[in-house]
Amino acid sequence: MHSTHWIKGNNGKSLSGKTIVIGVTGSIAAVRIVELARELIRNGADVYAVMSEAATRILHPDALHYATGNPVVTDITGRVEHVSFCGLEGNADLLLIAPATANTIGKIAYGIDDTPVTTFATTAIGSNRPVLVVPAMHQSMYDHPAVTDNLDKLKKYNIGIVGPLIEEGVAKIASNDDIVLAVERTLGGDTLKGKRVLITSGATAETIDPIRILTNRASGKTGMELAREAYRKGADVTIVHRGFLGAEGINEVYVESVAEMLDACMDELRKGYDVFISAAAISDYTLESPSSSKIKSGDELNLKLRSTSKILAAVKSEYPDMLAVGFKAETGVTSEELIAIASFMLESYGLDLVVANDVAEKGMGTDDNSIFLVESNSTSCYSGSKRELATTIIGKIADLIK
Structure with missing residues (x-):
């Protein structure tokens, strides 16, 4: 039995029955995603990961295979993984891009698909599937007007933005608690929406x-x-x-x-x-x-x-x-x-x-x-x-x- 079965639902059932795909890009904050994946599982989710090539140079895919209990997507193959998860009939409830670099944010904003993560993003947006983006980069990059414009464009696509935390000259990835809470709100129903x-x-x-x-x-x-x-x-x-x-x-x-x-x-x-x-x-x-x-x-x-x-x-x-x-x-x-x-x-x-x-x-x-x-x-x-x-x-x- 994989270790994910030992922890699944230990914190709560808010994400039970939900399938979440984490898109990991080439920020040093990628090292945080092992524990983020585990926190999502502790709240009941089934978690899969897709990684850009740059992300694999920071975090080995085996780490996320262990963290999620599922094989990691590092290339789009004949199995058309992006469609299987995020297409019109896909089984993912949410695409969570964490961390999201300035480069990836710009590509998503303009529909550029040259990494597995951006291909998943375009497919999810085109299928009207929920997407959350968690920026992480140096503050000087985050403050670039083009990055600001690109984040605004993502919001117009109904993509949720979580964080970042600005400190020490860095736009740091949001805390796991804030990311999980944003996921729960996105997938938690709307019984109090507008209240x-x-x-x-x-x-x-x-x-x-x-x-x-x-x-x-x-x-x-x-x-x-x-x-x-x-x-x-x-x-x-x-x-x-x-x-x-x-x-x-x-x-x-x-x-x-x-x-x-x-x-x-x-x-x-x-x-x-x-x-x-x-x-x-x-x-x-x-x-x-x-x-x-x-x-x-x-x-x-x-x-x-x-x-x-x-x-x-x-x-x-x-x-x-x-x-x-x-x-x-x-x-x-x-x-x-x-x-x-x-x-x-x-x-x-x-x-x-x-x-x-x-x-x-x-x-x-x-x-x-x-x-x-x-x-x-x-x-x-x-x-x-x-x-x-x-x-x-x-x-x-x-x-x-x-």
């Missing part, structure tokens, strides 16, 4: 003094997984949090306090959103008068607290018709009590869905969780990784918004 989703995530922090804060144990993992999953399903996504997701295509707004989060949410919602997901573990209390200077260590400390604003209440008051999802965390309650608390929250705020869980054993900071999805007329229970649960929650939201 705008705003998500709050993680713990807020209330200032005691310039050094100390009051916060909680929430990691923000669930909120970030929700953001990724909504993006996979075609939504325009903004996440408001103290964390850092760093995913290309997802807008992030950094906040610390509840007041900052409320202001940020209201500012965003004025731009027009379809869904609000309040997944943040929002502080219930803040200091009446934070200290403007560091409180001396060792002094007895008495903190006077006051209640914070309820973001869900404010959002639903301003936007009563917007689909809204709340989260409710409790400890030491029975399942029946938890569902009753979530149902009360659902009715009180006029929500469409409440995600409830008992965080006494897991949920806060863990990679998996057990949750109840509480609606006005039904309740269901799910357990799994936070990514799996995000898939379930976003799927439910997609059903509700139809």
